[in-house]
Amino acid sequence: MTNRNTSSNENEPFLLQPIGKDYLWGGRRLKDDFSKNIEMSPLAETWECSTHPDGPSMIASGIFSGESLREILKRYPEFLGTHPMGIHTAEKHAAGMNPALRGELPILIKLIDAKQNLSVQVHPDDEYAGTHENGQLGKTEMWYVLDAAKNTKIIYGLCLDTEKDVLQKALVDGTIDKYMQKVPIKKDDVFYIEAGTIHAIGEGALIAEIQENSNLTYRLYDYDRVDQNGKKRTLHVEKALSVAKLKSSAKPKQPVRVLRYRPGAAEELLCRCKYFEVHRMLVNTERKQTVRYQADTVSFRVLLCICGCGTISWKDNLLNIYKGDCVFFPANSVEVHIHGQLQMLSIRG
Numbered sequence: 188m189t190n191r192n193t194s195s196n197e198n199e200p201f202l203l204q205p206i207g208k209d210y211l212w213g214g215r216r217l218k219d220d221f222s223k224n225i226e227m228s229p230l231a232e233t234w235e236c237s238t239h240p241d242g243p244s245m246i247a248s249g250i251f252s253g254e255s256l257r258e259i260l261k262r263y264p265e266f267l268g269t270h271p272m273g274i275h276t277a278e279k280h281a282a283g284m285n286p287a288l289r290g291e292l293p294i295l296i297k298l299i300d301a302k303q304n305l306s307v308q309v310h311p312d313d314e315y316a317g318t319h320e321n322g323q324l325g326k327t328e329m330w331y332v333l334d335a336a337k338n339t340k341i342i343y344g345l346c347l348d349t350e351k352d353v354l355q356k357a358l359v360d361g362t363i364d365k366y367m368q369k370v371p372i373k374k375d376d377v378f379y380i381e382a383g384t385i386h387a388i389g390e391g392a393l394i395a396e397i398q399e400n401s402n403l404t405y406r407l408y409d410y411d412r413v414d415q416n417g418k419k420r421t422l423h424v425e426k427a428l429s430v431a432k433l434k435s436s437a438k439p440k441q442p443v444r445v446l447r448y449r450p451g452a453a454e455e456l457l458c459r460c461k462y463f464e465v466h467r468m469l470v471n472t473e474r475k476q477t478v479r480y481q482a483d484t485v486s487f488r489v490l491l492c493i494c495g496c497g498t499i500s501w502k503d504n505l506l507n508i509y510k511g512d513c514v515f516f517p518a519n520s521v522e523v524h525i526h527g528q529l530q531m532l533s534i535r536g
Contacts, residue, residue: 197263200490200499200516200523201249202506203256205233205298206242211414214302216393220334221298221511229302235513236296236489236534241402244513248506256515257291267292268486268518270536292400293324293536294463296489296513298333299394305387306409306420307342307367311430312382316403319426325382328398329458329465331532332376333493336391340369344384344436351428354407358424363408368436377457378439383432395491397534399462405430452478452525454533466533470497470525477524482516486535490514497527 207223213231217223223233234242238257246252251259260266310326317323330341346368357363367385372378372392380386385407388394405427409420446453451472457465468490470478477500482488490499492512499506499514501523506514508529516523 197250198266198517198520199249199501199504200506200514200520201251202247203236203513203515204245204247205235205513206237206244208232208234208242211412211420212301212303212305212390214300216300216302216334217298217511220393222509223298223511229300231300233298234295235298235491236292236294236515237400238291239295239400239402246515260292263517265519266487266517267536268482269484270486292487294534295398295400296491296534297394297396297398298511299388299392299396301388301390301392301394303390304410305389306404306406307363307385307387308404308406309385309427309431310380310382310401310405311403311426313399315430316401320403323403324399324401326399326401326403327382327460327462328380328396329460329463330376330378330380330388331395331397331457331465331467331493332372332374332378332392333395334374334393335372335376338371339391340371340389341378341392342367342385342387342389343370343378343380343439344368344386345433347435349433349435351433354428354431354433355424358408368438370439377442377444379458379460383430384436385427385431395493395532397458397463397465397532407431449478451476457532462536464535468531468533469529470495470531471528472497472526477526479522480516480525480533481522482518482520482535484519487518488516488520489532489534490516491532491534493530493532495527495529497525497529499523499525 207225207227209227210231213229243257312325316325405423444455453469496509
């Protein structure tokens with residue numbers, strides 16, 4: 188990516204370089220559709236904005252280029268902002284109360300290519316994870332569907348109230364599928380997956396995921412698949428059933444979305460919860476027109492480009508932005524000008 192940066196302002200935005208994951212259910216679309224130059228096959232996920240120890244992002248532009256986002260946030264915890272989640276993380280960092288949270292964002296942002304079905308799984312909430320997983324965060328998440336094959340479905344909760352022992356028996360005798368609620372999906376759909384909800388992404392889905400900063404996944408069922416070494420992946424049935432919601436889930440409905448227009452851009456809210464807030468931005472500027480953008484003192488912001496290309500400029504600086512690029516804005520950032528034809532997810536903690 189072309190970039191020049193002659194200023195020394197520490198609150199300037201910077202490009203992030205993701206890390207890849209080669210889970211067996213992945214494909215090639217993150218390479219083909221998003222130009223991810225990562226030598227993995229399959230390439231199942233890219234962790235676009237992450238400070239998690241299992242896959243921290245690197246900084247690819249500006250005065251911090253070559254350093255990890257995690258290390259920079261250790262050095263400048265104020266980049267998180269004054270939002271309660273940011274304060275929570277920054278205070279723990281400063282007090283040394285929990286090494287797992289030092290220099291960490293409260294969220295993690297991924298791109299996911301499901302060439303095959305993902306495992307049927309569930310994530311714990313913060314209370315369970317804090318007690319049983321050495322003080323880690325739980326995992327509530329949101330999916331934005333970037334693309335989906337014609338008959339792609341997700342699993343979203345149970346279709347009827349079920350007892351724990353009934354699900355255990357169904358896992359043994361191979362009838363677990365009949366308890367799962369399956370929901371057809373299409374491009375531009377949004378799903379909020381609260382911790383404790385049994386779920387799975389179906390084959391043919393291309394997803395942007397925004398979640399709590401956690402890598403805790405309890406697998407209930409994995410279709411008896413084996414990896415390249417002929418081994419089945421580990422299941423976590425007891426833990427999964429300990430945290431899973433066993434009541435039937437209401438069929439998810441798409442949220443009411445209202446586009447709000449301003450010169451050169453339109454924006455709509457996709458999801459707001461206590462962990463994160465996600466908007467979709469559509470930028471379409473004329474030759475000399477630009478759209479202003481800035482992170483306030485309350486929270487950092489992240490822009491994930493999901494379509495098109497353009498530029499982000501401020502003072503004497505310029506970032507060229509392409510589909511698949513992810514840009515981090517520290518809290519209280521400089522104001523920038525966005526120009527081009529592009530769609531982005533705008534995310535704040």
